[in-house]
Amino acid sequence: MTVALQSGRVLERTVPMRDAVELRVHDPQAAREVRPGQFFQIGVDAPHTLLRRPYSAAWADPERGDLGFIFNVVGAGSDWLARLDDGDEIDLLGPLGRGFDLDGDRPAICVAGGLGVAVFPGVVAALLARRRPITMFIGARTAAQLLPARRFAGADVRAATDDGSAGYRGPVTDLLLRGGVYELFACGPTPMLQALVQRAPVLGISLGSIQIALETPMGCGLGTCLGCAVPGRGGGYLLSCQHGPCVRADRLDWSRMTDAFHD
Amino acid sequence: MTDAVSLAVDLGRGLRLRTPVLVASGTFGYGFDAPAADRASLGAIITKGTTPQARPGNDPVRIAEVPSGMLNAELNISCPNVANGLQFGVDAQLAAQVTDAVRQASSLPLIVKLTPNVTDIVAIGRAVQSAGADAVSAVNTFVGMAIDVRRRRPILSRGSGGLSGPAIKPLALYAVWQLAEQLSIPVIAIGGIMTADDALEFLLAGAAAVQLGTVNYLRPQAAREVVEGIAGYIEQRGYTRLSQLSLRPAKVMAGV
Numbered sequence: 001m002t003v004a005l006q007s008g009r010v011l012e013r014t015v016p017m018r019d020a021v022e023l024r025v026h027d028p029q030a031a032r033e034v035r036p037g038q039f040f041q042i043g044v045d046a047p048h049t050l051l052r053r054p055y056s057a058a059w060a061d062p063e064r065g066d067l068g069f070i071f072n073v074v075g076a077g078s079d080w081l082a083r084l085d086d087g088d089e090i091d092l093l094g095p096l097g098r099g100f101d102l103d104g105d106r107p108a109i110c111v112a113g114g115l116g117v118a119v120f121p122g123v124v125a126a127l128l129a130r131r132r133p134i135t136m137f138i139g140a141r142t143a144a145q146l147l148p149a150r151r152f153a154g155a156d157v158r159a160a161t162d163d164g165s166a167g168y169r170g171p172v173t174d175l176l177l178r179g180g181v182y183e184l185f186a187c188g189p190t191p192m193l194q195a196l197v198q199r200a201p202v203l204g205i206s207l208g209s210i211q212i213a214l215e216t217p218m219g220c221g222l223g224t225c226l227g228c229a230v231p232g233r234g235g236g237y238l239l240s241c242q243h244g245p246c247v248r249a250d251r252l253d254w255s256r257m258t259d260a261f262h263d
Numbered sequence: 264m265t266d267a268v269s270l271a272v273d274l275g276r277g278l279r280l281r282t283p284v285l286v287a288s289g290t291f292g293y294g295f296d297a298p299a300a301d302r303a304s305l306g307a308i309i310t311k312g313t314t315p316q317a318r319p320g321n322d323p324v325r326i327a328e329v330p331s332g333m334l335n336a337e338l339n340i341s342c343p344n345v346a347n348g349l350q351f352g353v354d355a356q357l358a359a360q361v362t363d364a365v366r367q368a369s370s371l372p373l374i375v376k377l378t379p380n381v382t383d384i385v386a387i388g389r390a391v392q393s394a395g396a397d398a399v400s401a402v403n404t405f406v407g408m409a410i411d412v413r414r415r416r417p418i419l420s421r422g423s424g425g426l427s428g429p430a431i432k433p434l435a436l437y438a439v440w441q442l443a444e445q446l447s448i449p450v451i452a453i454g455g456i457m458t459a460d461d462a463l464e465f466l467l468a469g470a471a472a473v474q475l476g477t478v479n480y481l482r483p484q485a486a487r488e489v490v491e492g493i494a495g496y497i498e499q500r501g502y503t504r505l506s507q508l509s510l511r512p513a514k515v516m517a518g519v
Binding site for chain 2: 043051052220222226
Protein backbone atom coordinates (compact mmCIF):
# COMPACT_ATOMS: atom_id res chain seq x y z
CA MET A 1 0.00 0.00 0.00
CA THR A 2 1.33 3.36 -0.94
CA VAL A 3 -0.18 6.07 1.14
CA ALA A 4 -1.36 9.12 -0.69
CA LEU A 5 -0.73 12.48 0.84
CA GLN A 6 -3.29 14.88 -0.52
CA SER A 7 -3.99 18.50 -0.26
CA GLY A 8 -7.68 19.27 -0.33
CA ARG A 9 -9.55 22.52 -0.10
CA VAL A 10 -12.40 23.24 2.26
CA LEU A 11 -15.48 24.36 0.33
CA GLU A 12 -17.95 24.76 3.12
CA ARG A 13 -18.39 24.41 6.84
CA THR A 14 -21.82 23.64 8.25
CA VAL A 15 -23.46 22.43 11.44
CA PRO A 16 -25.29 19.23 10.49
CA MET A 17 -26.60 18.64 14.01
CA ARG A 18 -26.05 20.23 17.40
CA ASP A 19 -22.43 20.17 18.62
CA ALA A 20 -21.13 18.79 15.31
CA VAL A 21 -19.30 20.35 12.39
CA GLU A 22 -19.31 19.15 8.79
CA LEU A 23 -16.60 20.09 6.34
CA ARG A 24 -17.13 19.72 2.62
CA VAL A 25 -13.70 19.22 1.08
CA HIS A 26 -12.66 19.32 -2.55
CA ASP A 27 -10.06 16.65 -3.24
CA PRO A 28 -10.85 14.71 -6.42
CA GLN A 29 -8.38 11.89 -5.82
CA ALA A 30 -9.53 11.30 -2.26
CA ALA A 31 -13.19 11.48 -3.29
CA ARG A 32 -12.57 8.96 -6.05
CA GLU A 33 -10.58 6.48 -3.98
CA VAL A 34 -12.36 6.42 -0.63
CA ARG A 35 -14.75 3.58 0.18
CA PRO A 36 -17.49 3.86 2.81
CA GLY A 37 -15.97 3.25 6.24
CA GLN A 38 -12.42 4.18 5.29
CA PHE A 39 -10.72 7.07 7.06
CA PHE A 40 -8.18 9.81 6.56
CA GLN A 41 -5.48 11.05 8.90
CA ILE A 42 -6.06 14.78 8.82
CA GLY A 43 -3.19 17.13 9.60
CA VAL A 44 -3.87 19.75 12.27
CA ASP A 45 -1.73 22.76 13.00
CA ALA A 46 -3.01 23.73 16.42
CA PRO A 47 -0.35 24.90 18.89
CA HIS A 48 1.47 22.05 20.66
CA THR A 49 -0.47 19.32 18.90
CA LEU A 50 1.53 16.69 17.12
CA LEU A 51 -0.45 13.81 15.70
CA ARG A 52 -2.84 13.75 12.80
CA ARG A 53 -6.51 13.15 13.61
CA PRO A 54 -8.34 10.12 12.18
CA TYR A 55 -11.77 10.78 10.65
CA SER A 56 -13.96 8.56 8.54
CA ALA A 57 -15.25 10.14 5.40
CA ALA A 58 -18.95 10.83 5.95
CA TRP A 59 -19.65 10.67 2.25
CA ALA A 60 -17.95 11.13 -1.10
CA ASP A 61 -19.08 12.54 -4.42
CA PRO A 62 -16.52 11.37 -6.98
CA GLU A 63 -18.16 13.27 -9.82
CA ARG A 64 -17.74 16.62 -8.12
CA GLY A 65 -14.51 15.55 -6.47
CA ASP A 66 -15.86 16.35 -3.01
CA LEU A 67 -16.02 14.46 0.26
CA GLY A 68 -17.33 15.28 3.71
CA PHE A 69 -16.24 14.89 7.31
CA ILE A 70 -18.55 15.16 10.31
CA PHE A 71 -17.05 15.52 13.78
CA ASN A 72 -17.55 16.92 17.25
CA VAL A 73 -15.24 19.48 18.79
CA VAL A 74 -13.66 17.56 21.65
CA GLY A 75 -10.12 18.92 21.88
CA ALA A 76 -7.46 21.13 20.38
CA GLY A 77 -7.26 19.18 17.11
CA SER A 78 -10.96 19.09 16.31
CA ASP A 79 -11.28 22.70 17.48
CA TRP A 80 -8.62 23.72 14.95
CA LEU A 81 -10.33 21.73 12.18
CA ALA A 82 -13.69 23.24 13.07
CA ARG A 83 -12.26 26.70 12.36
CA LEU A 84 -11.31 25.86 8.80
CA ASP A 85 -13.49 27.62 6.31
CA ASP A 86 -14.16 28.16 2.65
CA GLY A 87 -10.91 28.11 0.68
CA ASP A 88 -8.63 26.82 3.44
CA GLU A 89 -6.27 23.98 2.63
CA ILE A 90 -6.67 20.69 4.41
CA ASP A 91 -3.99 18.02 4.61
CA LEU A 92 -5.40 14.52 4.10
CA LEU A 93 -3.43 11.30 4.41
CA GLY A 94 -5.38 8.42 2.96
CA PRO A 95 -7.80 6.89 2.35
CA LEU A 96 -6.68 4.40 5.00
CA GLY A 97 -7.93 1.16 6.48
CA ARG A 98 -10.67 -1.18 5.41
CA GLY A 99 -14.16 0.05 4.69
CA PHE A 100 -17.40 -1.90 5.03
CA ASP A 101 -18.03 -4.92 2.87
CA LEU A 102 -21.26 -3.78 1.23
CA ASP A 103 -21.57 -6.45 -1.43
CA GLY A 104 -23.92 -8.84 0.40
CA ASP A 105 -27.48 -9.24 -0.85
CA ARG A 106 -29.48 -9.28 2.38
CA PRO A 107 -31.43 -6.25 3.56
CA ALA A 108 -29.20 -3.89 5.54
CA ILE A 109 -29.81 -2.49 8.97
CA CYS A 110 -27.57 0.37 10.04
CA VAL A 111 -27.23 1.24 13.70
CA ALA A 112 -25.61 4.52 14.68
CA GLY A 113 -25.05 5.92 18.15
CA GLY A 114 -23.98 9.49 18.82
CA LEU A 115 -21.28 10.66 16.46
CA GLY A 116 -21.08 7.13 15.04
CA VAL A 117 -23.68 8.40 12.59
CA ALA A 118 -20.90 10.34 10.83
CA VAL A 119 -19.89 7.39 8.68
CA PHE A 120 -23.39 6.49 7.50
CA PRO A 121 -24.42 8.98 4.81
CA GLY A 122 -21.86 7.37 2.50
CA VAL A 123 -22.69 3.85 3.64
CA VAL A 124 -26.40 4.32 2.99
CA ALA A 125 -25.73 5.84 -0.44
CA ALA A 126 -23.53 2.90 -1.38
CA LEU A 127 -26.09 0.37 -0.13
CA LEU A 128 -28.80 2.13 -2.12
CA ALA A 129 -26.62 1.98 -5.22
CA ARG A 130 -26.54 -1.79 -4.67
CA ARG A 131 -30.34 -1.78 -4.43
CA ARG A 132 -30.35 -3.20 -0.92
CA PRO A 133 -33.30 -2.36 1.33
CA ILE A 134 -32.05 -0.25 4.24
CA THR A 135 -33.31 0.53 7.70
CA MET A 136 -31.34 3.24 9.46
CA PHE A 137 -31.55 3.37 13.26
CA ILE A 138 -30.04 6.52 14.79
CA GLY A 139 -29.59 7.14 18.47
CA ALA A 140 -28.62 10.38 20.20
CA ARG A 141 -28.98 12.04 23.59
CA THR A 142 -31.57 14.47 22.33
CA ALA A 143 -33.47 15.37 19.14
CA ALA A 144 -31.16 18.26 18.20
CA GLN A 145 -28.21 15.88 18.09
CA LEU A 146 -29.78 13.62 15.46
CA LEU A 147 -28.43 13.90 11.94
CA PRO A 148 -31.56 14.82 9.93
CA ALA A 149 -33.34 11.90 8.23
CA ARG A 150 -33.04 13.61 4.83
CA ARG A 151 -29.34 12.72 4.91
CA PHE A 152 -30.45 9.11 4.45
CA ALA A 153 -32.92 9.55 1.62
CA GLY A 154 -34.06 6.16 0.38
CA ALA A 155 -33.64 4.47 3.75
CA ASP A 156 -36.33 3.79 6.34
CA VAL A 157 -35.06 6.01 9.17
CA ARG A 158 -36.01 5.44 12.84
CA ALA A 159 -34.70 7.52 15.72
CA ALA A 160 -34.14 6.91 19.40
CA THR A 161 -33.19 9.52 21.99
CA ASP A 162 -32.16 9.24 25.61
CA ASP A 163 -34.64 11.95 26.63
CA GLY A 164 -37.46 10.92 24.32
CA SER A 165 -37.43 14.27 22.49
CA ALA A 166 -37.61 12.41 19.19
CA GLY A 167 -38.57 8.88 18.29
CA TYR A 168 -38.22 6.04 20.75
CA ARG A 169 -37.08 6.91 24.26
CA GLY A 170 -34.19 4.64 25.17
CA PRO A 171 -31.16 2.93 23.65
CA VAL A 172 -31.13 2.71 19.88
CA THR A 173 -30.37 -1.01 20.10
CA ASP A 174 -33.87 -1.55 21.54
CA LEU A 175 -35.21 -0.78 18.07
CA LEU A 176 -33.77 -3.96 16.65
CA LEU A 177 -36.40 -6.58 16.13
CA ARG A 178 -36.08 -10.28 16.40
CA GLY A 179 -36.10 -12.40 13.27
CA GLY A 180 -35.57 -11.51 9.67
CA VAL A 181 -32.56 -12.25 7.58
CA TYR A 182 -30.45 -9.16 7.40
CA GLU A 183 -26.98 -7.76 7.75
CA LEU A 184 -26.04 -5.18 10.38
CA PHE A 185 -23.69 -2.21 10.04
CA ALA A 186 -22.92 -0.41 13.27
CA CYS A 187 -20.88 2.47 14.60
CA GLY A 188 -21.14 4.08 18.01
CA PRO A 189 -19.94 4.09 21.60
CA THR A 190 -18.62 0.82 22.99
CA PRO A 191 -21.63 0.26 25.32
CA MET A 192 -23.92 0.46 22.29
CA LEU A 193 -21.78 -2.05 20.42
CA GLN A 194 -21.67 -4.32 23.49
CA ALA A 195 -25.46 -4.20 23.72
CA LEU A 196 -25.72 -5.05 20.05
CA VAL A 197 -23.42 -8.03 20.38
CA GLN A 198 -25.23 -9.24 23.51
CA ARG A 199 -28.58 -9.05 21.77
CA ALA A 200 -27.38 -10.76 18.61
CA PRO A 201 -28.35 -14.31 19.70
CA VAL A 202 -31.82 -13.12 20.73
CA LEU A 203 -32.22 -11.34 17.43
CA GLY A 204 -31.15 -14.47 15.61
CA ILE A 205 -28.21 -12.84 13.90
CA SER A 206 -24.67 -14.19 13.86
CA LEU A 207 -21.74 -11.99 14.86
CA GLY A 208 -20.33 -12.60 11.40
CA SER A 209 -23.32 -10.72 9.98
CA ILE A 210 -22.50 -7.64 12.04
CA GLN A 211 -19.95 -5.23 10.66
CA ILE A 212 -18.62 -2.56 12.95
CA ALA A 213 -16.73 0.64 12.22
CA LEU A 214 -14.32 0.93 15.14
CA GLU A 215 -13.53 4.28 16.69
CA THR A 216 -10.23 4.26 18.55
CA PRO A 217 -7.59 6.87 19.16
CA MET A 218 -4.81 6.49 16.62
CA GLY A 219 -1.24 7.59 16.43
CA CYS A 220 -0.15 7.03 12.87
CA GLY A 221 -3.06 5.31 11.12
CA LEU A 222 -0.48 3.40 9.10
CA GLY A 223 -0.13 0.19 11.11
CA THR A 224 3.15 1.26 12.63
CA CYS A 225 2.67 2.78 16.06
CA LEU A 226 0.37 -0.02 17.30
CA GLY A 227 -1.58 2.53 19.30
CA CYS A 228 -5.04 1.58 18.01
CA ALA A 229 -5.06 -2.04 19.15
CA VAL A 230 -8.39 -3.66 19.94
CA PRO A 231 -8.74 -7.13 21.51
CA GLY A 232 -9.06 -9.86 18.91
CA ARG A 233 -10.98 -13.07 19.27
CA GLY A 234 -8.70 -15.91 20.32
CA GLY A 235 -6.18 -13.59 21.97
CA GLY A 236 -3.93 -10.85 20.77
CA TYR A 237 -5.02 -7.65 19.14
CA LEU A 238 -6.24 -6.28 15.86
CA LEU A 239 -5.13 -2.88 14.69
CA SER A 240 -8.09 -0.63 14.10
CA CYS A 241 -6.21 1.27 11.40
CA GLN A 242 -5.14 -1.76 9.42
CA HIS A 243 -7.49 -4.67 10.09
CA GLY A 244 -10.29 -2.15 10.46
CA PRO A 245 -11.71 0.28 11.11
CA CYS A 246 -14.52 -1.85 9.67
CA VAL A 247 -14.45 -5.39 11.03
CA ARG A 248 -16.93 -8.18 11.52
CA ALA A 249 -17.99 -8.52 15.15
CA ASP A 250 -16.85 -12.15 15.35
CA ARG A 251 -13.23 -11.08 14.95
CA LEU A 252 -13.24 -9.15 18.23
CA ASP A 253 -13.02 -10.35 21.81
CA TRP A 254 -15.97 -8.57 23.38
CA SER A 255 -15.11 -9.74 26.90
CA ARG A 256 -11.89 -7.72 26.73
CA MET A 257 -13.38 -4.75 24.91
CA THR A 258 -13.04 -1.80 27.24
CA ASP A 259 -14.75 1.51 27.05
CA ALA A 260 -11.54 3.43 27.41
CA PHE A 261 -12.41 5.89 24.72
CA HIS A 262 -15.90 7.06 25.51
CA ASP A 263 -17.65 8.44 28.55
CA MET B 264 20.99 16.05 -4.19
CA THR B 265 24.11 16.59 -6.27
CA ASP B 266 26.91 14.08 -6.56
CA ALA B 267 29.43 16.66 -5.32
CA VAL B 268 28.09 16.32 -1.80
CA SER B 269 28.70 13.02 -0.09
CA LEU B 270 26.26 12.22 2.66
CA ALA B 271 27.83 8.82 3.25
CA VAL B 272 28.61 7.87 6.80
CA ASP B 273 30.56 5.01 8.35
CA LEU B 274 29.24 3.77 11.65
CA GLY B 275 32.07 1.33 12.22
CA ARG B 276 32.83 -2.28 11.38
CA GLY B 277 32.08 -1.66 7.73
CA LEU B 278 28.56 -0.35 8.32
CA ARG B 279 28.62 2.32 5.64
CA LEU B 280 25.38 4.15 4.93
CA ARG B 281 24.43 6.19 1.89
CA THR B 282 22.87 8.94 3.97
CA PRO B 283 22.94 9.81 7.68
CA VAL B 284 19.15 9.71 7.98
CA LEU B 285 17.67 6.57 9.50
CA VAL B 286 14.15 5.81 10.66
CA ALA B 287 13.73 4.84 14.28
CA SER B 288 12.34 1.64 15.71
CA GLY B 289 8.60 1.22 15.46
CA THR B 290 7.98 4.27 13.33
CA PHE B 291 8.37 2.99 9.80
CA GLY B 292 7.25 -0.62 9.93
CA TYR B 293 9.64 -2.73 7.94
CA GLY B 294 9.89 -0.30 5.10
CA PHE B 295 7.97 -2.34 2.55
CA ASP B 296 5.09 0.10 2.40
CA ALA B 297 7.20 3.18 1.82
CA PRO B 298 7.35 4.79 -1.62
CA ALA B 299 10.64 4.02 -3.38
CA ALA B 300 11.65 7.70 -3.42
CA ASP B 301 11.39 7.85 0.36
CA ARG B 302 13.23 4.56 0.85
CA ALA B 303 16.05 5.76 -1.39
CA SER B 304 16.76 8.69 0.94
CA LEU B 305 17.27 6.46 3.93
CA GLY B 306 20.56 5.36 5.37
CA ALA B 307 18.87 2.49 7.17
CA ILE B 308 15.61 1.30 8.62
CA ILE B 309 15.67 0.34 12.29
CA THR B 310 13.01 -2.30 12.86
CA LYS B 311 11.13 -2.88 16.04
CA GLY B 312 12.72 -5.30 18.46
CA THR B 313 12.13 -8.88 17.46
CA THR B 314 11.47 -11.87 19.70
CA PRO B 315 11.58 -15.62 19.00
CA GLN B 316 7.99 -15.96 20.20
CA ALA B 317 5.25 -13.60 19.11
CA ARG B 318 4.18 -11.15 21.80
CA PRO B 319 0.67 -9.75 21.86
CA GLY B 320 1.60 -6.31 23.17
CA ASN B 321 0.13 -4.09 25.84
CA ASP B 322 -3.50 -3.52 26.68
CA PRO B 323 -5.08 -0.36 25.29
CA VAL B 324 -4.83 2.60 25.92
CA ARG B 325 -1.31 2.57 24.48
CA ILE B 326 -0.76 6.10 23.22
CA ALA B 327 -1.52 9.63 24.27
CA GLU B 328 -0.71 12.98 22.77
CA VAL B 329 0.83 15.50 25.16
CA PRO B 330 2.02 19.04 24.41
CA SER B 331 4.44 18.76 21.46
CA GLY B 332 4.95 15.11 22.21
CA MET B 333 3.55 11.64 22.30
CA LEU B 334 3.48 9.01 25.02
CA ASN B 335 3.71 5.44 23.84
CA ALA B 336 3.24 2.42 26.06
CA GLU B 337 5.51 0.30 23.90
CA LEU B 338 8.36 1.51 26.01
CA ASN B 339 11.53 -0.48 26.23
CA ILE B 340 14.23 0.73 28.55
CA SER B 341 16.85 0.43 25.82
CA CYS B 342 17.22 -3.24 26.55
CA PRO B 343 14.47 -5.77 27.19
CA ASN B 344 13.58 -6.23 30.82
CA VAL B 345 15.21 -9.26 32.39
CA ALA B 346 13.28 -11.83 34.37
CA ASN B 347 13.69 -10.15 37.75
CA GLY B 348 12.55 -6.87 36.29
CA LEU B 349 15.93 -5.20 36.56
CA GLN B 350 16.50 -2.85 33.66
CA PHE B 351 20.01 -3.16 32.44
CA GLY B 352 19.99 -0.03 30.33
CA VAL B 353 20.21 2.10 33.45
CA ASP B 354 23.22 0.41 35.05
CA ALA B 355 26.66 0.91 33.50
CA GLN B 356 27.98 -2.46 34.60
CA LEU B 357 24.94 -4.41 33.38
CA ALA B 358 24.87 -2.44 30.14
CA ALA B 359 28.51 -3.37 29.58
CA GLN B 360 27.83 -7.04 30.36
CA VAL B 361 25.02 -7.21 27.82
CA THR B 362 27.10 -5.41 25.21
CA ASP B 363 30.01 -7.76 25.88
CA ALA B 364 27.80 -10.85 25.58
CA VAL B 365 26.46 -9.67 22.22
CA ARG B 366 29.97 -8.71 21.10
CA GLN B 367 31.21 -12.24 21.89
CA ALA B 368 28.31 -13.79 20.03
CA SER B 369 28.55 -11.79 16.81
CA SER B 370 31.02 -10.02 14.58
CA LEU B 371 28.30 -7.84 13.06
CA PRO B 372 28.20 -4.09 13.68
CA LEU B 373 26.79 -3.49 17.16
CA ILE B 374 24.87 -0.32 17.96
CA VAL B 375 23.63 0.12 21.53
CA LYS B 376 20.63 2.36 22.12
CA LEU B 377 20.90 4.39 25.29
CA THR B 378 18.11 5.35 27.61
CA PRO B 379 18.03 8.95 28.83
CA ASN B 380 16.37 7.86 32.07
CA VAL B 381 19.67 7.79 33.94
CA THR B 382 21.72 10.17 36.06
CA ASP B 383 24.74 10.09 33.76
CA ILE B 384 24.21 8.92 30.20
CA VAL B 385 27.89 9.42 29.40
CA ALA B 386 28.86 6.79 31.98
CA ILE B 387 26.61 4.26 30.29
CA GLY B 388 27.97 5.30 26.91
CA ARG B 389 31.55 4.83 28.06
CA ALA B 390 30.71 1.42 29.52
CA VAL B 391 29.18 0.06 26.32
CA GLN B 392 31.99 1.58 24.26
CA SER B 393 34.57 -0.26 26.38
CA ALA B 394 32.55 -3.45 26.07
CA GLY B 395 32.78 -3.36 22.28
CA ALA B 396 29.89 -1.33 20.92
CA ASP B 397 30.64 0.08 17.46
CA ALA B 398 28.25 2.98 17.92
CA VAL B 399 25.59 4.25 20.29
CA SER B 400 22.21 5.69 19.47
CA ALA B 401 20.74 8.26 21.84
CA VAL B 402 18.22 8.80 23.12
CA ASN B 403 15.40 6.38 23.69
CA THR B 404 12.14 7.86 25.01
CA PHE B 405 11.84 9.61 28.36
CA VAL B 406 9.53 7.95 30.85
CA GLY B 407 6.50 10.13 31.35
CA MET B 408 2.80 10.01 31.99
CA ALA B 409 -0.47 11.84 31.50
CA ILE B 410 -3.55 11.78 33.70
CA ASP B 411 -7.14 12.24 32.60
CA VAL B 412 -8.37 14.80 35.11
CA ARG B 413 -12.01 14.27 34.34
CA ARG B 414 -11.93 10.50 34.67
CA ARG B 415 -9.30 10.63 37.40
CA ARG B 416 -6.97 7.99 36.06
CA PRO B 417 -3.74 7.71 34.09
CA ILE B 418 -4.46 7.80 30.37
CA LEU B 419 -2.16 4.92 29.46
CA SER B 420 -3.16 1.48 30.70
CA ARG B 421 0.32 0.91 32.07
CA GLY B 422 0.35 4.26 33.80
CA SER B 423 3.56 5.50 32.26
CA GLY B 424 4.95 5.48 28.76
CA GLY B 425 7.82 6.74 26.65
CA LEU B 426 7.74 10.39 25.65
CA SER B 427 8.90 11.24 22.15
CA GLY B 428 8.51 14.12 19.73
CA PRO B 429 9.57 17.79 19.70
CA ALA B 430 9.00 17.97 23.47
CA ILE B 431 12.22 16.01 24.08
CA LYS B 432 14.46 17.55 21.44
CA PRO B 433 16.47 19.92 23.67
CA LEU B 434 17.00 17.13 26.20
CA ALA B 435 18.13 14.69 23.52
CA LEU B 436 20.35 17.31 21.94
CA TYR B 437 22.23 17.89 25.16
CA ALA B 438 22.69 14.15 25.70
CA VAL B 439 24.09 13.80 22.18
CA TRP B 440 26.33 16.84 22.66
CA GLN B 441 27.85 15.26 25.77
CA LEU B 442 28.19 11.81 24.26
CA ALA B 443 29.82 13.14 21.09
CA GLU B 444 32.39 14.92 23.20
CA GLN B 445 33.17 12.04 25.52
CA LEU B 446 32.98 8.96 23.30
CA SER B 447 35.21 7.97 20.43
CA ILE B 448 32.60 5.83 18.67
CA PRO B 449 29.88 7.38 16.47
CA VAL B 450 26.73 8.70 18.09
CA ILE B 451 23.44 8.29 16.24
CA ALA B 452 21.02 10.99 17.40
CA ILE B 453 17.34 10.39 18.12
CA GLY B 454 14.85 12.69 19.78
CA GLY B 455 12.13 14.84 18.30
CA ILE B 456 13.70 15.47 14.92
CA MET B 457 10.99 16.84 12.66
CA THR B 458 12.85 18.94 10.10
CA ALA B 459 16.20 19.25 8.35
CA ASP B 460 17.12 22.05 10.76
CA ASP B 461 16.45 19.76 13.71
CA ALA B 462 18.69 17.11 12.15
CA LEU B 463 21.37 19.71 11.49
CA GLU B 464 21.35 20.71 15.15
CA PHE B 465 22.22 17.14 16.08
CA LEU B 466 24.85 16.84 13.35
CA LEU B 467 26.40 20.11 14.54
CA ALA B 468 26.35 18.70 18.05
CA GLY B 469 28.57 15.91 16.81
CA ALA B 470 26.14 13.16 15.83
CA ALA B 471 27.34 10.95 12.97
CA ALA B 472 23.79 10.21 11.88
CA VAL B 473 20.20 10.84 12.94
CA GLN B 474 17.06 8.79 13.32
CA LEU B 475 13.60 10.09 12.57
CA GLY B 476 10.86 8.65 14.76
CA THR B 477 7.61 10.31 15.63
CA VAL B 478 7.66 12.51 12.51
CA ASN B 479 7.15 9.40 10.37
CA TYR B 480 3.65 9.22 11.84
CA LEU B 481 2.86 12.70 10.59
CA ARG B 482 4.77 13.11 7.36
CA PRO B 483 5.71 9.83 5.69
CA GLN B 484 7.93 11.78 3.31
CA ALA B 485 9.89 13.42 6.16
CA ALA B 486 13.11 11.41 5.66
CA ARG B 487 13.42 12.58 2.08
CA GLU B 488 12.85 16.22 3.08
CA VAL B 489 15.46 15.97 5.82
CA VAL B 490 18.07 14.39 3.54
CA GLU B 491 17.49 17.08 0.91
CA GLY B 492 17.71 19.78 3.56
CA ILE B 493 21.01 18.45 4.91
CA ALA B 494 22.49 18.16 1.41
CA GLY B 495 21.41 21.70 0.60
CA TYR B 496 22.97 23.06 3.78
CA ILE B 497 26.28 21.33 3.13
CA GLU B 498 26.36 22.46 -0.47
CA GLN B 499 25.48 26.04 0.40
CA ARG B 500 28.46 26.24 2.74
CA GLY B 501 30.84 24.69 0.24
CA TYR B 502 31.43 21.57 2.28
CA THR B 503 31.81 18.24 0.56
CA ARG B 504 31.42 15.84 3.44
CA LEU B 505 29.01 15.36 6.26
CA SER B 506 31.75 15.16 8.88
CA GLN B 507 32.66 18.80 8.21
CA LEU B 508 29.46 19.81 9.92
CA SER B 509 30.32 18.87 13.47
CA LEU B 510 31.15 21.62 15.94
CA ARG B 511 32.98 18.93 17.87
CA PRO B 512 36.75 18.40 17.45
CA ALA B 513 37.42 16.21 14.44
CA LYS B 514 37.38 12.54 15.25
CA VAL B 515 38.83 9.84 13.13
CA MET B 516 35.98 7.97 11.55
CA ALA B 517 37.29 5.33 9.27
CA GLY B 518 36.32 5.63 5.66
CA VAL B 519 34.77 9.06 5.78
